[in-house]
Amino acid sequence: LAKTTQPISMDSYEGQEVNITCSHNNIATNDYITWYQQFPSQGPRFIIQGYKTKVTNEVASLFIPADRKSSTLSLPRVSLSDTAVYYCLVDPSGGSYIPTFGRGTSLIVHP
Amino acid sequence: GAVVSQHPSRVICKSGTSVKIECRSLDFQATTMFWYRQFPKKSLMLMATSNEGSKATYEQGVEKDKFLINHASLTLSTLTVTSAHPEDSSFYICSANSRDRASPEKLFFGSGTQLSVL
Numbered sequence: 001l002a003k004t005t006q007p008i009s010m011d012s013y014e015g016q017e018v019n020i021t022c023s024h025n026n027i028a029t030n031d032y033i034t035w036y037q038q039f040p041s042q043g044p045r046f047i048i049q050g051y052k053t054k055v056t057n058e059v060a061s062l063f064i065p066a067d068r069k070s071s072t073l074s075l076p077r078v079s080l081s082d083t084a085v086y087y088c089l090v091d092p093s094g095g096s097y098i099p100t101f102g103r104g105t106s107l108i109v110h111p
Numbered sequence: 112g113a114v115v116s117q118h119p120s121r122v123i124c125k126s127g128t129s130v131k132i133e134c135r136s137l138d139f140q141a142t143t144m145f146w147y148r149q150f151p152k153k154s155l156m157l158m159a160t161s162n163e164g165s166k167a168t169y170e171q172g173v174e175k176d177k178f179l180i181n182h183a184s185l186t187l188s189t190l191t192v193t194s195a196h197p198e199d200s201s202f203y204i205c206s207a208n209s210r211d212r213a214s215p216e217k218l219f220f221g222s223g224t225q226l227s228v229l
Contacts, residue, residue, distance in 0.1 A: 032215070034215070034218075041202065041223060041225065042222055042223060043115075043117070043204045043205075043206070043220030043221050043222050043223050044155070044204075044206075044220050045220065046215075046216040046218070046219075048215075049215035049216070087154070087155075091217075091218075097208065098145070098157065098160060099145060099157070099206065099208075099218055100157055101147075101154045101155040101156075101157075102154060103154050104154055106152075
């Protein structure tokens with residue numbers, strides 16, 4: 001199971017772009033990268049998933065370099081409501097999957 | 112997206128009593144559900160993997176007799192904290208796996224249960 005490493009915390013200001021990078025050096029060929037957001041006293045919720053290059057949805061973008069040993073979640077123009085903990089997980093596309101969370105990145109957006 | 116309903120959202124109980132937490136997948140069948148425990152400002156810690164119709168698989172260090180998991184149907188898993196003590200106070204989260212969905216979102220989480228044992 002690929003282990004993930006993220007910065008423990010980040011600070012930003014409203015309107016800025018925030019990039020959170022996750023390292024997953026031993027990612028396997030069939031693994032996808034999935035990012036989740038968690039607010040206090042709530043369960044995590046799905047943000048975005050990707051396999052390679054770039055994926056974009058209405059919430060965020062995910063950049064994955066060719067070697068796939070890292071990925072970067074990009075949040076455009078953050079607002080106060082983006083203050084949360086962000087987790088990246090490595091998700092095998094097939095077979096049994098036991099979602100294991102690392103420490104996550106606590107993002108604080110300041111006014 | 113799919114919905115996972117977790118109840119209750121908050122429970123306060125006396126030491127020595129048992130508490131049951133329910134996790135339901137409302138619009139999909141979940142052959143596998145996961146139970147997590149989370150302490151303040153900490154990450155989610157996987158407690159056990161619950162498979163429909165079979166015994167749960169517990170992570171190392173999690174007492175199976177303390178945390179009883181039942182996954183009797185494809186849409187319901189329950190976690191019972193038996194003889195609860197103050198150290199069992201925590202935020203418990205369930206998630207359900209829907210691997211047959213075409214969308215990339217396959218893991219859905221409940222809203223969590225805050226357990227406080229007095």
